[in-house]
Amino acid sequence: MPEDLINSFMTGPDENGRFGDFGGRFVSETLMPLILELEQQYERAKTDDSFWAEMHDLWTHYVGRPSPLYHAERLTEHLGGAKVYMKRDELNHTGAHKINNVLGQIILARRMGKSRIIAETGAGQHGVATATVCAKFGLKCVVYMGAHDVERQAPNVFRMKLLGAEVIPVTSGRGTLKDAMNDALRDWVTNVRDTFYCIGTVAGPHPYPAMVRDFQAIIGKEAKEQMQAAEGRLPDTIIAAIGGGSNAMGLFYPFLDDSEVSIIGVEAGGKGVNEKMEHCASLTGGRPGVLHGNRTYLLQDDDGQILEGFSISAGLDYPGIGPEHSWLHDIGRAQYVSITDVEALEAFQLCCEKEGIIPALEPSHALAHVMKIAPDLPKDHIICMNMCGRGDKDIFTVARHLNFDMTGPEGRNVS
Amino acid sequence: MTRIDAKFAALKAEGKTAFVSYVMAGDPDYETSLEIVRALPGAGVDIIELGLPFTDPMADGPTIQLAGQRALEGGMTLNRTLDLARTFRQEDDTTPIVLMGYYNPIYSHGVEAFLTAAKEAGIDGLIVVDLPPEEDDELCLPAQAAGLNFIRLATPTTDDTRLPAVLQNTSGFVYYVSITGITGAAEAEATDVAPDVARIKAATDLPVVVGFGINTPEKAAAVGAVADGVVVGSAIVSKIGAGNTVADVSAFVKSLSDGAHSA
Numbered sequence: 243m244p245e246d247l248i249n250s251f252m253t254g255p256d257e258n259g260r261f262g263d264f265g266g267r268f269v270s271e272t273l274m275p276l277i278l279e280l281e282q283q284y285e286r287a288k289t290d291d292s293f294w295a296e297m298h299d300l301w302t303h304y305v306g307r308p309s310p311l312y313h314a315e316r317l318t319e320h321l322g323g324a325k326v327y328m329k330r331d332e333l334n335h336t337g338a339h340k341i342n343n344v345l346g347q348i349i350l351a352r353r354m355g356k357s358r359i360i361a362e363t364g365a366g367q368h369g370v371a372t373a374t375v376c377a378k379f380g381l382k383c384v385v386y387m388g389a390h391d392v393e394r395q396a397p398n399v400f401r402m403k404l405l406g407a408e409v410i411p412v413t414s415g416r417g418t419l420k421d422a423m424n425d426a427l428r429d430w431v432t433n434v435r436d437t438f439y440c441i442g443t444v445a446g447p448h449p450y451p452a453m454v455r456d457f458q459a460i461i462g463k464e465a466k467e468q469m470q471a472a473e474g475r476l477p478d479t480i481i482a483a484i485g486g487g488s489n490a491m492g493l494f495y496p497f498l499d500d501s502e503v504s505i506i507g508v509e510a511g512g513k514g515v516n517e518k519m520e521h522c523a524s525l526t527g528g529r530p531g532v533l534h535g536n537r538t539y540l541l542q543d544d545d546g547q548i549l550e551g552f553s554i555s556a557g558l559d560y561p562g563i564g565p566e567h568s569w570l571h572d573i574g575r576a577q578y579v580s581i582t583d584v585e586a587l588e589a590f591q592l593c594c595e596k597e598g599i600i601p602a603l604e605p606s607h608a609l610a611h612v613m614k615i616a617p618d619l620p621k622d623h624i625i626c627m628n629m630c631g632r633g634d635k636d637i638f639t640v641a642r643h644l645n646f647d648m649t650g651p652e653g654r655n656v657s
Numbered sequence: 658m659t660r661i662d663a664k665f666a667a668l669k670a671e672g673k674t675a676f677v678s679y680v681m682a683g684d685p686d687y688e689t690s691l692e693i694v695r696a697l698p699g700a701g702v703d704i705i706e707l708g709l710p711f712t713d714p715m716a717d718g719p720t721i722q723l724a725g726q727r728a729l730e731g732g733m734t735l736n737r738t739l740d741l742a743r744t745f746r747q748e749d750d751t752t753p754i755v756l757m758g759y760y761n762p763i764y765s766h767g768v769e770a771f772l773t774a775a776k777e778a779g780i781d782g783l784i785v786v787d788l789p790p791e792e793d794d795e796l797c798l799p800a801q802a803a804g805l806n807f808i809r810l811a812t813p814t815t816d817d818t819r820l821p822a823v824l825q826n827t828s829g830f831v832y833y834v835s836i837t838g839i840t841g842a843a844e845a846e847a848t849d850v851a852p853d854v855a856r857i858k859a860a861t862d863l864p865v866v867v868g869f870g871i872n873t874p875e876k877a878a879a880v881g882a883v884a885d886g887v888v889v890g891s892a893i894v895s896k897i898g899a900g901n902t903v904a905d906v907s908a909f910v911k912s913l914s915d916g917a918h919s920a
Contacts, residue, residue, distance in 0.1 A: 266792060268760060270715070270716045271809070271810045271812045272813070272814050272837055273814075275815065415712065424715050428716075428838075431716065431839060432838040432842065432843075434837045532759075532761045534713075534715070537764075545735055545736075546735070546763070547711065547712045548712045548761070
């Protein structure tokens with residue numbers, strides 16, 4: 243469809259949960275009545291002022307919103323081109339954007355009378371956010387986490403346990419994030435009456451992609467207002483990292499109809515987007531398929547078998563991507579690029595050194611792309627990147643990659 | 658009339674309950690799997706459900722997931738699965754084969770090309786777990802147009818308001834999932850299943866076959882007494898997974914089919 247025939251990019255999904263050809267409700271019959279009920283309840287809550295009043299109250303007093311919009315002066319100076327702003331969602335309670343969405347889903351679960359919350363988690367950020375909000379409301383919380391991730395993200399596993407959640411290491415399949423999602427779906431199929439499945443990203447069957455986006459859109463709404471206040475105009479470019487794509491969708495959505503704003507999503511390129519498939523770049527290195535309830539771009543082989551993603555960042559380690567991103571990619575409203583592990587690590591260190599901010603490895607991917615394009619852009623070009631998580635959880639991984647031994651009492655550089 | 662329709666007509670004439678068995682294509686390897694499938698009709702199997710391996714079988718328990726992994730590791734693909742059916746068909750032109758799996762390998766292959774190949778290979782029906790009635794345009798309607806049955810799952814969460822939608826484009830038979838849960842997990846109880854089967858039969862003329870949670874000859878007999886047929890999957894697949902010989906697997910299947918047929 244020619245772009246001038248589309249009135250708005252913000253009307254999706256349609257009544258079947260489709261963004262163009264993507265999205266949908268590809269779930270077993272057992273779950274179908276549950277997601278239809280969820281859709282009904284969400285539609286009701288969406289237009290209910292008391293629902294949003296509760297959200298805003300908690301966002302303000304529990305999460306610490308609005309998150310600041312920060313002019314990264316020394317980074318801007320270092321790059322020597324475009325003016326770089328960071329939307330500081332890493333300052334949220336629990337250290338990432340994940341809690342924006344969890345609050346919305348848990349308030350909804352409470353309204354639906356559900357007493358047991360299940361979630362999947364990769365790096366553990368969504369699991370921690372879910373465990374946190376469940377603790378606050380006294381709800382039973384079960385988190386499915388790939389056995390491999392349980393090992394490499396031990397601090398987050400302990401956090402979840404402190405918060406009262408049961409963490410179930412997933413050994414089925416290859417024990418990764420996608421397998422954790424499979425097992426969460428299996429749990430939901432088994433415990434249909436009392437359980438609410440709190441999905442951590444803009445994927446899954448309708449209405450999850452739209453609902454999670456709506457909860458995360460607070461990021462973009464705030465950024466828009468804050469940018470108006472700081473610069474009197476909109477940014478020229480907005481950039482965010484993408485695994486499933488929830489922080490990116492949250493930043494992008496309120497800007498979709500502002501045609502002067504260019505939108506860039508950054509996928510995890512792992513060791514490089516090539517035929518060896520050691521990456522998580524579903525859009526740049528995958529093709530459309532059906533998994534976890536939706537049609538979207540997937541990493542898969544010629545037979546339609548799903549491949550494992552590969553990335554230094556456990557939070558981006560997913561072979562799919564939210565269906566709305568697939569649609570934005572196909573219609574060309576957003577541009578999608580990839581950044582390798584090595585590039586992300588460089589950005590991670592630069593951000594520490596120049597701004598005194600230890601970023602998570604996920605937004606380090608977005609920052610690495612900023613580093614690539616900012617030097618060649620004019621000084622009056624404004625970039626807003628989403629600093630969607632802080633890096634405390636990643637220091638062990640980074641130390642390993644930088645050959646820094648943290649096991650000794652002093653720590654020592656072994657390189 | 659497909660082989661499935663013909664089979665149920667014949668069973669009905671004999672007053673017999675259908676015994677349906679599930680095995681994963683290519684588990685533990687192509688040749689053994691073909692031998693097992695060839696032995697099924699002789700072991701009393703009325704309808705063969707042939708599992709199409711997939712990396713992410715979200716509605717299945719560990720038994721069937723592991724079977725899929727074994728098959729995939731042995732190089733099984735959609736095309737090889739159809740080869741297996743085609744080879745079986747050369748010797749047996751009456752036992753219906755229902756291909757059961759997930760949508761992505763089919764979607765990846767291309768729906769039209771898949772349907773042509775499946776029909777030609779002698780597949781009679783499809784059960785695709787992640788295609789509810791809401792997605793009928795994807796495969797269900799094209800499959801019916803191509804002359805394949807599209808067998809739908811009804812579940813304990815399928816209430817009376819939803820049941821007509823589930824039955825609308827279903828053909829061959831209705832597969833009632835006896836439990837809320839995954840394959841091979843909980844045990845079905847005939848007393849729980851009977852009212853649901855009756856509820857579905859009141860709404861359709863199609864045979865109602867019950868699966869999930871049936872793992873012994875006694876259970877097959879008990880559930881078979883309240884339905885038009887029973888499906889056993891995980892219990893057979895776990896025998897195959899434990900490395901039993903084709904003869905041992907057949908003997909176990911025979912005990913199950915005897916149970917079902919005694920109903």
